[in-house]
Amino acid sequence: MARLAPPSVILSESEQQELQKLVNRHQTPQQISKRAQIILLANQGLNHREIARELGISRDTARHWRHRWLESEGPLTPRLQDAPRSGAPATFTMEQTLRLYAMACEDPATYRLPISHWSARELATEMITQGIVETISARHVARLLEEAELKPHRSQYWLNGSKKRS
Incomplete structure (x- = not known):
């Protein structure tokens, strides 16, 4: 059975x-x-097999991008980008994440905790206690803080000891 020629670009x-x-x-x-x-090769009239051989790719790849090009319109670069992937939905809302960031920037004494600085575990526990989230792991808290470049375990300031005067 004869195959149809690929659509023209x-x-x-x-x-x-x-x-x-x-x-x-x-x-x-x-x-x-x-x-x-x-x-560009499809524009020159090459079929999927010829494009695949020329570029060292599979025919399926050549076919996929020819069809994607023909189905989409608009600026060139976005047409060559990967399609958005579904992935897993976000576990926490932006509001919950922002409340984590705010809590991490506050002094733990505000929450009547007997600690000098936050750890990921203590932040996770306090978020659950405050009812901000039902559950969250310390590791996930650490990842969120790392993405935001927040380091609540580090102090911004330090004190130099006073010099002894003779």
């Missing part, structure tokens, strides 16, 4: 130039450059 002169710039630019991520090459 027709690029304007400006699109060709912009894609070629992406391919030639050293700062362009390799995956974006490869996708731009796929589109």
